[in-house]
Amino acid sequence: MEIPKTYEPKDCEGRWYPFWEERGYFTPEINTNEDAPVFSIVIPPPNVTGYLHMGHALNHTLQDVLARWRRMAGDRVLWLPGTDHAGIATQMVVERQLDKEGITRHDLGREKFVERVWAWKEHSGGTIQKQMRVLGESVDWTRERFTMDDGLSNAVKEVFVRLYDEGLIYRGEYMVNWSPGLQTAISDLEVEMKSVKGNLWHIAYPIGKAVTERVEGLAEAYAAANEGEAKTGLLSTEAGDFIVVATTRPETMLGDSGVAFNPEDERYNSVKGKQAILPLVGRALPFIQDEVVEKGFGTGFVKVTPAHDPNDFAMGKRHGLEFIQVIGKTAKITDAAPEKYRGLSREAARKQIVAELDALGLLLKTEDYTHNVGHCQRSGTVVEPLISTQWFLKMTELAQPAIAAVRDGRTKFVPESSAKIYFNWLENIQDWCISRQLWWGHSIPAWFTPDGEIIVARAEVEARARLAAQGKDDTVELTPDTDVLDTWFSSQLWPFSTLGWPKETEDLRQFYPTSVLVTGFDIIFFWVARMMIMGLKFMGEVPFKTVYINALVLDPSGQKMSKSKGNVIDPLEVFDKYGTDAARFALTAASTAGLTLALQESKLESARNFANKIWNATRFVLMNCDDILESGEPLEWETEFAPPELADRWILSRLNQVALDANDALAEYRFHEAAALIYQFFWNDFCDWYIELSKPHVTAKEASPQSTAVKRRIIFILERSLRLLHPMMPFITEELWQRLPHQGESVSLAEFPQHNAAQLDGRAERELSVVIEIITKLRNLRATFGLSPALLLKAQIAPADEATREVIESMRDHIQRLARLESLELVETLSAKNGFVRAVVTGAELAVPLIGLIDFEQEKARLEKDLAKKAGELAGLEKRLNNADFIQRAAPDVVEATHAQAAKLKNQIFQLNVMKLTLDL
RNA sequence: AGGCUCGUAGCUCAGGGGUAGAGCACUACAUUGACACUGUAGGGGUCAGCGGUUCAAAUCCGCUCGAGCCUACCA
Numbered sequence: 001m002e003i004p005k006t007y008e009p010k011d012c013e014g015r016w017y018p019f020w021e022e023r024g025y026f027t028p029e030i031n032t033n034e035d036a037p038v039f040s041i042v043i044p045p046p047n048v049t050g051y052l053h054m055g056h057a058l059n060h061t062l063q064d065v066l067a068r069w070r071r072m073a074g075d076r077v078l079w080l081p082g083t084d085h086a087g088i089a090t091q092m093v094v095e096r097q098l099d100k101e102g103i104t105r106h107d108l109g110r111e112k113f114v115e116r117v118w119a120w121k122e123h124s125g126g127t128i129q130k131q132m133r134v135l136g137e138s139v140d141w142t143r144e145r146f147t148m149d150d151g152l153s154n155a156v157k158e159v160f161v162r163l164y165d166e167g168l169i170y171r172g173e174y175m176v177n178w179s180p181g182l183q184t185a186i187s188d189l190e191v192e193m194k195s196v197k198g199n200l201w202h203i204a205y206p207i208g209k210a211v212t213e214r215v216e217g218l219a220e221a222y223a224a225a226n227e228g229e230a231k232t233g234l235l236s237t238e239a240g241d242f243i244v245v246a247t248t249r250p251e252t253m254l255g256d257s258g259v260a261f262n263p264e265d266e267r268y269n270s271v272k273g274k275q276a277i278l279p280l281v282g283r284a285l286p287f288i289q290d291e292v293v294e295k296g297f298g299t300g301f302v303k304v305t306p307a308h309d310p311n312d313f314a315m316g317k318r319h320g321l322e323f324i325q326v327i328g329k330t331a332k333i334t335d336a337a338p339e340k341y342r343g344l345s346r347e348a349a350r351k352q353i354v355a356e357l358d359a360l361g362l363l364l365k366t367e368d369y370t371h372n373v374g375h376c377q378r379s380g381t382v383v384e385p386l387i388s389t390q391w392f393l394k395m396t397e398l399a400q401p402a403i404a405a406v407r408d409g410r411t412k413f414v415p416e417s418s419a420k421i422y423f424n425w426l427e428n429i430q431d432w433c434i435s436r437q438l439w440w441g442h443s444i445p446a447w448f449t450p451d452g453e454i455i456v457a458r459a460e461v462e463a464r465a466r467l468a469a470q471g472k473d474d475t476v477e478l479t480p481d482t483d484v485l486d487t488w489f490s491s492q493l494w495p496f497s498t499l500g501w502p503k504e505t506e507d508l509r510q511f512y513p514t515s516v517l518v519t520g521f522d523i524i525f526f527w528v529a530r531m532m533i534m535g536l537k538f539m540g541e542v543p544f545k546t547v548y549i550n551a552l553v554l555d556p557s558g559q560k561m562s563k564s565k566g567n568v569i570d571p572l573e574v575f576d577k578y579g580t581d582a583a584r585f586a587l588t589a590a591s592t593a594g595l596t597l598a599l600q601e602s603k604l605e606s607a608r609n610f611a612n613k614i615w616n617a618t619r620f621v622l623m624n625c626d627d628i629l630e631s632g633e634p635l636e637w638e639t640e641f642a643p644p645e646l647a648d649r650w651i652l653s654r655l656n657q658v659a660l661d662a663n664d665a666l667a668e669y670r671f672h673e674a675a676a677l678i679y680q681f682f683w684n685d686f687c688d689w690y691i692e693l694s695k696p697h698v699t700a701k702e703a704s705p706q707s708t709a710v711k712r713r714i715i716f717i718l719e720r721s722l723r724l725l726h727p728m729m730p731f732i733t734e735e736l737w738q739r740l741p742h743q744g745e746s747v748s749l750a751e752f753p754q755h756n757a758a759q760l761d762g763r764a765e766r767e768l769s770v771v772i773e774i775i776t777k778l779r780n781l782r783a784t785f786g787l788s789p790a791l792l793l794k795a796q797i798a799p800a801d802e803a804t805r806e807v808i809e810s811m812r813d814h815i816q817r818l819a820r821l822e823s824l825e826l827v828e829t830l831s832a833k834n835g836f837v838r839a840v841v842t843g844a845e846l847a848v849p850l851i852g853l854i855d856f857e858q859e860k861a862r863l864e865k866d867l868a869k870k871a872g873e874l875a876g877l878e879k880r881l882n883n884a885d886f887i888q889r890a891a892p893d894v895v896e897a898t899h900a901q902a903a904k905l906k907n908q909i910f911q912l913n914v915m916k917l918t919l920d921l
Numbered sequence: 922a923g924g925c926u927c928g929u930a931g932c933u934c935a936g937g938g939g940u941a942g943a944g945c946a947c948u949a950c951a952u953u954g955a956c957a958c959u960g961u962a963g964g965g966g967u968c969a970g971c972g973g974u975u976c977a978a979a980u981c982c983g984c985u986c987g988a989g990c991c992u993a994c995c996a
Contacts, residue, residue, distance in 0.1 A: 006958070193993085200996085247996060260996095294995065302996050311994045372993085420925065421991070428992085521991085552990090558933085560990095589944085592935060595926065595990075600933060602945040609958040620955030672935070676943070691955080699954080776962085782950095783962040789951060876940060885976035886939095894939060894977095 003622060003739075007615035009579030012735040017133050019734075025748050026138045028510075031076040039070040040078040040511040042495050043139065044519045044527070045147060047086035048121055049093045052131035054553040054561065054599065055520060057571035061584045062550055062591060062671060063518045064137045068727035069666050070515075071138070072752035078511050079138060080498055082145035083128065085121075087441040087487040088182060088378045094120050094440075110439050110482075117440050121146075131572065136580060136730045138748070143507070145498040147490040148442070155497035156490050157445045157458045159538065164456040168394045169434070171446075171454060175313040176433050178386040180331035181379025184437035185390050187486060188430060189526055191374040191383050200369035201250050201354060202299070204235065204242040204362045205259065205276040205285070215239045215361040222364040232267060233299025243268075243276055244364060246298040248371055249308075250357070251349040253278065254337040255326035256285055258304040260315060263289040265300050279362050280353065281338055288319040307387055323387060331384055346384070391435035391444060391483065395533075399426040402532040411532065411542045414669045415593050418521055418549040425525045434486045441484030448479045492530035495543035516669075517544040520552065521595070548669050551590075551597035558598045569599065581729035582607040588728045589675035610679060611732055614725065617687050618736045621718055624698050625711045634743040635716040637759070640709070646771075646810060649764035651690045651717055654681060660755035662724060678724050686721060689772065690714070693814055715740060723750050767807045771815060773841040774808070778819035781837060781848060784862055792822035796847040798830050804843040838915040840908045860916065867912050870905055877902040 004011075024030055028038070041063055046056060063079060071077040094117045095105055105113045132139065145152060163169045176185040204218050218235065222244060225232050233244040243259060259276050261268045268287075275284040285304075292311055293302045306316025307325040316323055326337040333341045333349050341349050357363040374383040403426050405411050406419055413419035435444060446456045447463045449472075457463035460478055468474040490497070495517075499508040513535070519528060528547055535543030554560060555567040562568065574583050586607035590597045622629065641648050658681040665674035691698075697710035719740050726733040726747050737747035744750055778795060787793070799805040805826060808815065816824050830838060830847040837859055838847045850859075877898055880886050887895060 005956075007956095245996075249996090292994080292996095297995055304996095309994080309996080311996075314994085371995085417925075424924075424992070556933090558989095590934080594934075598933060600945080602933075605958075606944055609956095612956065612958045616956035616959090618955085623955065676935080680943085687956090688960085779961060780963085786950075789961085873940085880939080880977075883976060887976085889976045890939075898939080 003615075003619050005616075005619070007579070007612045007732065009581065009611070009731070013134075013136075013580050013731045016731055016734045017136060020138070020746065020748055021133075021141065023745070025071075025746060026079070026140045027142055028076045028078045028140065030749070031071075031074070033074070033076070036074055036076040038078075038510055038515075039067070039075040040080070040514040041067060041516055041518065042080045042498055042514055043082065044517075044523070045082045045084040045145075045491065045494060046128050047089050048083040048125045048128075048146070049086055049090050050083075051127045052135070052571055054569055054571050054574075056128075057135065057574075057583070058553050058587045058591070058597065059518055059520065059550050060132065060135055060137050061587045062548070064135070064584075064730075065588055065671065065727045066516065066518070066666070067138050068730065068748065069752055071748065072723065072726065072750060073663075073754070074751065076510075077138075078140055078143070078507075080143050080145065080511075081129070081132065081137075081139035081141065082494075082498060083125070083147070084487060084491055085146065085148040085441065087436060087438055087484065088184075090117060090121070091438055091440040092182075092378065105439060113439050134572065134575065134580065136584070138730075143498070147487070147494070151500065152490060152493070152497045153442060154458075155493050155501055156442045156485065158502045159493060159534065160445050160485070160489075161456055161458055162538075163393065168398065169391060169456075170394070171389065171391050173387055173389050174392070174433075175307075175310050175385050176388050176390050177374065177376075177383045178329060178388065179376035179379055179381060180329065180384055181376050181381035182438070183329060185388060185433050185435060186376060186378075186383070187433050187488075190377045192377045193372040194375050195370055196373040197368065197370050198248050198373075200246050200248055200298075200367040201357075201363060202244055202246045202365035202367070203250065203253070203279070203303075203357055204244050204364055205279060205303075207241040207243060207271060207274050207276055209240060210277045210282050211279055211360055211362065214359065218242065218361050219364045231299065233301040234268060234271070242362075243271065243301050244299045245301045245303040247303055248369060249350070250353050251333070251346055252305040252308045252326070253303060253353065254281060254333065254341060254349070255305045255307050255324040256281075256283070256303045257306055257316065257322040257324055258285050258288050258319065260288045260290045260293050260302045260304050261300050262293045262295045263291065265289075265293075265295045267300065279360060280356055286319075286321070288315065288321070290315050290318065308385055310385055313385070313387070325387060327384055327386070329386065331381075346382075390433050393432045393434050395429040395432055398533045398537060399429045399529075401536040402426055402529060405532060405536060405542045411544060412546050414546060414548045418524065418547075421521060421524050422529055426529055432486075434489050435483040436486055437482075438484050441487065442490055444481045444483050444485060446481040448481065449476050454481075488526055488530060491527055492534045493538075495531055495535055496539050501538070512539060512543070513541050514544045516546040516548055518548045518550055521549050522552075524549070546669075551592075551594055554596050554598040556598060556600045558596075574599075574604065578604045578608045579611055579732075581732045582611045584730075585610060585675060585728050588671045589679070591671035591675075593670075610683065611729065613683055613687060614722075614729070614732060614736070617682075617691065618718060618722075618739070620691065621698075621711075621715055622739060625715060627703060628708065628711050628715060629739075629741065632741050634741050635712055635719065637716060640712050640716050646764060646767055646807065647690060647693045647814075648713055649761045650768040651685065652759045653761035653764050654685045655717060655720055655753065656755040656757075656759040658724065659753035660760075663752070663754065666727075675728060678721075678728070682721050682725070686717060689768075690717065692818060696813075696817070720753050722747060724753055726750075727752070770804060770807055770841070770843050771811045774844065774846065775815055775819045777839050777841050777846060778815075778821070778848070781839060781850075782820070785837075785850065785858070787850075789820060792820055793848050793850075794823045794825070795819070795821050796825045796827050796830050796836075798827050798845045798847075800843045800845075808844065836918060838911070838918065840911045842904075845911055863912055863916050867909060867916075870909050870912065874902060874905040874909065877905065 020026065043063065067077050067079040098105060108116065160169065177188065177191050179186050218237065221235050221237055225235060235242040235244065245259065256278050271287050275286055278285055292315060304312045304315050304321060306312045306321050307323045308327060324336050326334055327346060328334045331346050333344045335342055354363060376383055403423060406422060445458055446454050447460060448454060455463040455466055457466055463478055464474040495514055496508060496512055499505060499511055501508055531543050535541065555569060559565060559567055582604060586603045590603055641652060644652065658677050662674045662677050665677065694710050694714050697707040698714060700707045719742060722733045722737045734747050797808055799808055808826060812824055830845055835849055836847040837850045838845060880898060881902060
């Protein structure tokens with residue numbers, strides 16, 4: 001059988017996904033064993049507007065590795081796919097479309113607009129699903145969900161109503177983060193703090209009487225009063241008394257309704273009971289005292305704007321100040337401000353106010369000041385804190401069980417340290433503003449009566465029933481609430497809403513709680529914590545037993561990928577260039593415990609080379625084993641490896657060790673370790689040694705019972721290797737596995753190799769390592785002296801004991817061939833003749849007659865170097881052994897091992913010295 | 922301002938109480954019958970610095986310096 005010399009991913013990647021999907025391999029029902037353990041994962045639903053980025057590629061690859069591994073290991077596996085309706089993001093996509101058509105959503109009206117979004121979703125929303133198939137993801141498409149589908153919408157209503165009935169959801173007027181760009185309230189998590197260079201303006205407010213014309217000399221007086229250590233915000237001048245406040249947002253002064261200072265700030269006792277007069281407006285402001293104000297910052301006086309600052313809002317509540325909203329929802333000055341400012345933007349008002357204060361002599365100082373300003377994550381506009389009527393979810397009480405569940409280990413974070421992020425947030429949690437003034441999303445299940453009473457219910461019918469139950473008129477007109485819910489309100493139900501909740505479905509019974517959640521650290525607050533809360537609240541059980549936090553993918557230079565930096569790598573281009581399997585393997589192999597993962601070309605190249613190695617190792621077998629392939633019968637080790645030779649016992653032992661270690665590594669989410677183990681086994685053990693040792697028989701022109709046996713064994717090991725590789729590299733392994741003798745219809749369903757203790761063979765591993773060491777040493781000598789590979793050498797070996805002699809004897813042909821020897825003589829002691837180059841390996845000494853072939857000075861130098869290295873090691877060991885404390889306190893086995901190591905080194909040093917002497921003979 | 926994480930070979934990173942590993946890069950040699958996306962051999966690190974615990978520290982603890990990330994209502 002002939003196959004191409006180089007692996008071409010495109011030739012086979014396309015064909016296998018439909019094969020798997022059509023045969024239903026990815027549904028849990030493919031596993032008919034009723035006693036099979038269940039393994040379930042719900043995918044973090046990508047935004048329906050989304051396309052696959054590198055973060056997904058990593059996140060999805062790891063989930064697929066787990067799903068395929070557990071499926072092959074015999075579990076009933078469900079990996080449930082789906083997408084999120086992504087309220088704001090999706091609404092914006094469709095609004096941009098409308099914008100191109102020259103209309104706005106308001107032109108369409110709400111109903112038509114929502115229809116339009118659905119239409120968009122149907123036609124353009126499936127990008128990510130297609131890309132998931134390219135990646136080979138073994139998700140169960142028959143159970144795909146969307147956060148706005150009927151089932152999930154019911155779950156949302158159910159949860160809302162129950163939480164409301166329990167008093168955990170409330171509606172009220174509070175200060176929220178208002179996005180003027182999106183025209184909606186947003187949650188704290190959607191606010192992005194950015195460092196902005198601005199100014200801190202120091203402004204004088206007169207006490208008692210208004211300022212109507214320019215006051216001279218205030219700035220100088222302020223500067224003079226604050227020379228050196230002394231600081232004060234109280235100025236007494238001929239023009240009267242002034243206090244000084246500092247602000248980064250002078251435009252908000254239009255809404256000031258008080259001035260605050262710390263109760264312990266004795267500098268300002270004199271102003272108690274007086275009033276400041278707000279410049280430009282003329283409003284009288286009471287002085288209040290509040291702990292929040294720091295004595296040491298600025299002047300110690302703070303202007304209080306209860307309607308436009310969260311702190312001031314709280315102070316306003318505490319002290320009964322007036323709430324004057326001077327900035328509106330479009331970020332323009334409202335009618336509550338003096339007429340001349342009305343309609344100005346925040347920015348224009350700021351400019352004008354600063355200028356006017358300056359003209360009045362009240363602007364005392366302008367400092368450069370860098371501070372953090374909240375920006376709307378989606379629209380980028382500066383968030384305006386506004387008082388608005390919104391729906392909120394009380395979090396503190398709900399958070400407690402979620403904290404407890406991780407503390408007591410019902411849910412485990414991997415890596416463990418990421419739980420700190422989780423605790424930190426939950427322990428300082430604030431109520432969550434869940435309403436949004438958008439059109440795309442889950443409607444809030446609430447209705448208003450003509451009297452303005454709110455009825456929360458699953459449907460209008462129920463709302464009327466609730467009215468009737470309260471003995472009220474249930475025939476009144478009911479107006480539905482027009483707000484929608486924050487997207488995360490539905491996402492937080494994902495682990496159970498997707499399985500059918502609130503119905504008690506079979507899926508829910510079988511797959512909840514899920515086995516593991518694989519996600520990024522950036523949504524621990526947004527999503528993970530909230531799912532924990534809701535899972536515990538409504539299912540009474542954690543939603544997942546493990547949370548695996550995958551790394552953040554960085555660009556090759558270690559920078560965070562971002563559109564603005566232009567360093568975003570498109571995973572599809574990577575799959576295209578290196579092959580999907582190679583990209584998947586590279587990502588898996590790079591998934592260490594670290595928080596970040598820099599995706600470098602060299603890793604991808606290395607993985608591509610690995611795919612090619614797999615291809616060619618199989619190619620070698622296919623090219624030489626037609627006779628065996630024709631029969632097509634599957635191979636079992638019990639029959640094939642009886643009796644095994646040393647190389648067979650060795651490779652079986654290695655295979656089993658790798659199976660053991662790889663299963664352990666995957667069970668503990670040490671992906672890189674599993675990948676490295678399998679890589680090394682396949683390349684180093686199988687290709688470099690086992691195939692090389694088998695070659696003479698495999699390539700023998702004449703078939704013989706022995707060559708048949710060797711070929712069958714090599715095919716067996718190869719077939720098991722492909723199974724080990726399959727979870728990480730599904731396409732190439734399926735392609736090749738199908739060409740080998742096998743049982744079953746797909747490697748996807750073949751058993752993942754488990755270790756068999758009977759095949760772990762430490763003796764075989766030790767014995768073959770002696771052979772490997774001898775061959776390597778002989779090659780080393782050849783390289784050191786620059787001897788051509790064409791030159792066949794004669795060698796003597798003096799084994800240290802009988803057992804080693806037998807091993808070497810049994811492997812004599814292999815050693816001769818792989819070390820390119822003309823003859824190999826096994827002796828008791830090496831000939832102490834001039835012209836022999838000698839070397840030591842574990843368990844044997846070697847000598848090669850090289851007279852006339854090499855420079856003996858060079859050989860001496862080589863021996864000196866070897867001696868020096870070994871002497872250094874010995875010195876270290878002896879220092880330890882001469883230390884009485886070490887002998888007394890160190891573990892006995894460590895002491896013993898140290899003695900043994902020292903003895904071995906002494907012996908080797910002795911031998912090396914003999915060698916040096918022989919050179920001089 | 923607090924918190925977290927990380928400083929190990931030229932690069933990217935594993936490891937982790939008993940004097941160090943991988944991939945890539947590098948050097949030499951080989952070569953077209955599995956594979957140049959190859960083979961063979963090799964060079965390269967006082968594990969950031971300083972102190973402490975210990976018989977023993979790259980590994981545990983503290984401090985310093987450097988890098989990154991997260992949280993936060995300093996006007």
